[in-house]
Amino acid sequence: MNNNLSSFVVACNDQCTGCRACEVACFTVHNQKDNKVAHTVGTVEIPVTPRLFLTRLEEFCLPVQCKQCEDAPCLNSCSAKAIARVDGVVYVNEDLCIGCKNCMMACPFGALEMLPIAKKGKAVKQIGSDEVRKSAYKCDLCINIEGGPACIKTCPHDVLKLVNLEEDRKEKNIKAAIALSLTGNL
Amino acid sequence: MIINIDKDICTGCRECAEVCPVSAIEGEQGKAQEINYDKCVMCGQCVQKCKSYVSIVEHGAEVYDQKRAERNLPATLKEPLFAAYNNCNLDKVKAALADKNVITMVECAPAVRMAIAEDFGAELGTVEAKKLAAALRRIGFDKIYDTNFTADLTIMEEGTELIKRVTEGGKLPMFTSCCPAWVSFLERNYPEMKDNLSTCKSPQQMGAVFKTYGAKIDNYDPAKIFTVSVMPCTCKEFECNREEMNSSGYQDVDVAITTRELAYLIKDMGIDFNHLPDEDFDQPMGMYTGAGTIFGVTGGVMEAAIRTGYELITGKPIPAIDVTAVRGSDTFRTATLQVGDLDLKVGIVTGLKNVIPVLEDIKAGKLDLHFIEVMTCPVGCVSGGGQPKLLLDSEREAAYEARTKGTYAHDAELPIRKSHENPAIVKIYEEYLLTPNGKESHHMLHTKYCIGENEFKK
Numbered sequence: 001m002n003n004n005l006s007s008f009v010v011a012c013n014d015q016c017t018g019c020r021a022c023e024v025a026c027f028t029v030h031n032q033k034d035n036k037v038a039h040t041v042g043t044v045e046i047p048v049t050p051r052l053f054l055t056r057l058e059e060f061c062l063p064v065q066c067k068q069c070e071d072a073p074c075l076n077s078c079s080a081k082a083i084a085r086v087d088g089v090v091y092v093n094e095d096l097c098i099g100c101k102n103c104m105m106a107c108p109f110g111a112l113e114m115l116p117i118a119k120k121g122k123a124v125k126q127i128g129s130d131e132v133r134k135s136a137y138k139c140d141l142c143i144n145i146e147g148g149p150a151c152i153k154t155c156p157h158d159v160l161k162l163v164n165l166e167e168d169r170k171e172k173n174i175k176a177a178i179a180l181s182l183t184g185n186l
Numbered sequence: 187m188i189i190n191i192d193k194d195i196c197t198g199c200r201e202c203a204e205v206c207p208v209s210a211i212e213g214e215q216g217k218a219q220e221i222n223y224d225k226c227v228m229c230g231q232c233v234q235k236c237k238s239y240v241s242i243v244e245h246g247a248e249v250y251d252q253k254r255a256e257r258n259l260p261a262t263l264k265e266p267l268f269a270a271y272n273n274c275n276l277d278k279v280k281a282a283l284a285d286k287n288v289i290t291m292v293e294c295a296p297a298v299r300m301a302i303a304e305d306f307g308a309e310l311g312t313v314e315a316k317k318l319a320a321a322l323r324r325i326g327f328d329k330i331y332d333t334n335f336t337a338d339l340t341i342m343e344e345g346t347e348l349i350k351r352v353t354e355g356g357k358l359p360m361f362t363s364c365c366p367a368w369v370s371f372l373e374r375n376y377p378e379m380k381d382n383l384s385t386c387k388s389p390q391q392m393g394a395v396f397k398t399y400g401a402k403i404d405n406y407d408p409a410k411i412f413t414v415s416v417m418p419c420t421c422k423e424f425e426c427n428r429e430e431m432n433s434s435g436y437q438d439v440d441v442a443i444t445t446r447e448l449a450y451l452i453k454d455m456g457i458d459f460n461h462l463p464d465e466d467f468d469q470p471m472g473m474y475t476g477a478g479t480i481f482g483v484t485g486g487v488m489e490a491a492i493r494t495g496y497e498l499i500t501g502k503p504i505p506a507i508d509v510t511a512v513r514g515s516d517t518f519r520t521a522t523l524q525v526g527d528l529d530l531k532v533g534i535v536t537g538l539k540n541v542i543p544v545l546e547d548i549k550a551g552k553l554d555l556h557f558i559e560v561m562t563c564p565v566g567c568v569s570g571g572g573q574p575k576l577l578l579d580s581e582r583e584a585a586y587e588a589r590t591k592g593t594y595a596h597d598a599e600l601p602i603r604k605s606h607e608n609p610a611i612v613k614i615y616e617e618y619l620l621t622p623n624g625k626e627s628h629h630m631l632h633t634k635y636c637i638g639e640n641e642f643k644k
Contacts, residue, residue, distance in 0.1 A: 017197075017199035017200060017201060017215070018197040018198065018199045018216065018238075019197065019199035019201045019237050019238065020197065020199070020237045020238050020239060021201075021237040021579060023237075023239075023241075024237045024239065024266075024577055024578075025577070025578055025580075028577040028578055036307060037577070038304070038307040038308070039304055039309075039310050039574075039576060039577065039578075039581055039585065040304045040305050040574035040575055040576055040577060041265050041266060041268075041305075041446075041574070041575040041576075041577060042265055042304070042305030042306070042446060042449050042450075042574050042575070043265075043304075043305060043306070043307050044264070044265045044266055044577070045264045045265070046264070047242045047247070047250070047266075048239055048241065048242070048266050049242075050241075050243070053243065054197070056197065056216070061197070061216065113243055115242070115243070116242075150578075153580055154578055154579060154580055156201065156579065
């Protein structure tokens with residue numbers, strides 16, 4: 001049986017300063033193609049819509065993002081079938097999302113947020129009203145973006161890592177096996 | 187205040203404190219930061235660095251509208267707002283443009299044309315001098331003049347001053363005085379070295395001639411002239427408001443805005459920057475050389491001064507116009523240049539904090555140089571605090587490199603590359619200033635330091 005577990009981005013040390021560079025980078029790379037965002041702040045015409053969320057507590061802060069759950073509650077609860085697993089990534093199709101917020105209720109990590117949709121640098125209106133359409137936004141590991149997760153690349157303190165738990169487990173197994181062999185009990 | 191940190195938005199990450207050259211940003215980690223204005227030199231590097239934005243998730247859309255209004259930004263502005271920001275002066279510019287009794291003159295620093303297109307989606311370092319001139323004309327300025335011209339004027343004055351100091355025994359090393367953050371730093375921290383500063387005003391402030399010579403050639407009433415400068419720099423606002431900057435009989439430059447603010451204005455007026463035709467700056471004070479252009483990069487003022495100084499001293503053209511010995515990005519570099527019988531020893535400092543060991547070495551008698559260029563920002567004005575702000579820090583190096591490359595490319599493509607060969611410079615001396623460092627130039631183009639509000643006791 002193929003037991004490939006999904007990779008995910010997670011904060012791996014306590015060096016986060018809360019600078020929000022990860023959120024800005026996430027927004028930037030996700031809007032270069034469809035929303036005319038280029039290299040500078042001046043090219044941004046829409047609200048910043050990050051897919052990871054800086055979480056600040058009294059003692060420390062960390063960005064929180066999707067774990068790409070194997071049996072994803074957001075996907076299971078989606079009433080519009082807008083969430084699917086694509087190449088191991090739990091992916092929201094903005095065009096299908098109806099903003100029912102089931103996913104937000106279901107996610108135990110608060111890794112999704114309802115945010116306005118924009119196309120060509122303009123807010124997308126709802127069909128029946130002038131209100132802006134919203135969709136669930138969550139980490140998609142930058143699957144359609146060259147260079148992989150932008151948050152990891154931009155973090156000035158190497159807080160974020162792309163985790164592959166299977167490789168991690170195998171490495172730990174090897175270390176444990178070596179340790180056992182050194183005890184002389186084998 | 188020119189530079190501000192918004193307490194409601196700052197997360198206390200202190201990434202700005204890392205780039206502040208004078209350790210002016212104070213506060214506990216994780217708490218909103220404060221600027222120590224006794225130390226701040228207004229360079230705006232914190233503004234460039236800050237990523238703590240007004241968030242629709244955390245703060246709400248209403249807070250964005252409220253902050254935009256509080257900061258005096260145009261209501262049409264849609265771009266993200268950050269905790270660290272600089273004062274916006276567009277209201278003053280708009281009021282002058284709207285007043286039919288006011289003659290508006292604008293000047294644009296060399297580095298502005300190397301970066302403004304980035305705020306309209308262009309690749310990093312795209313040079314758009316001609317679209318910039320066209321945009322300024324569409325905005326409605328009566329005269330589209332250029333700081334590149336006044337940079338050429340600076341070279342005439344500063345080159346002559348250097349030669350005088352070297353040959354007649356003046357205070358050495360002479361420091362450049364174009365960078366107002368550097369000047370302010372010296373005035374506050376090393377006032378005993380004020381006589382090392384060139385007495386030349388910066389190119390922006392040499393724009394004083396717009397209200398004198400500029401008024402004369404077009405028969406304008408100087409009292410009605412309102413001069414706007416567009417700068418890559420947040421500190422230029424401080425410089426233009428210095429109380430002694432009134433040689434023309436009026437405030438020499440009325441308002442300084444940043445490259446970013448000019449982009450706001452272009453958007454606010456519905457001007458389609460990318461589809462503007464190529465146009466020229468107005469004559470005569472929009473005529474410029476490659477030497478004026480390279481003021482925007484570290485080593486540029488030095489190179490421009492050498493191109494002219496060499497010929498003033500030797501009477502012969504400089505053998506190689508590209509003075510590569512002074513180019514580069516090392517934070518402190520020195521070179522010895524053969525100028526006739528003179529071994530001219532020069533130094534270039536880029537990044538304000540790197541000047542401290544240099545100043546200490548000079549005081550200790552360990553450094554023997556004739557002329558030192560100092561720029562506060564990382565690679566000179568192209569990396570200034572008022573330039574288009576990068577979304578990704580990973581692109582910072584590439585952006586600085588591209589803007590620098592653009593600067594040298596623009597220099598190389600210009601038909602005239604030495605300040606003293608600029609026909610408009612020749613003419614302004616013939617018709618008005620007479621001679622570099624002469625009586626009128628001294629009055630109009632030179633200044634004093636550590637006076638009035640800028641006299642600091644150690």
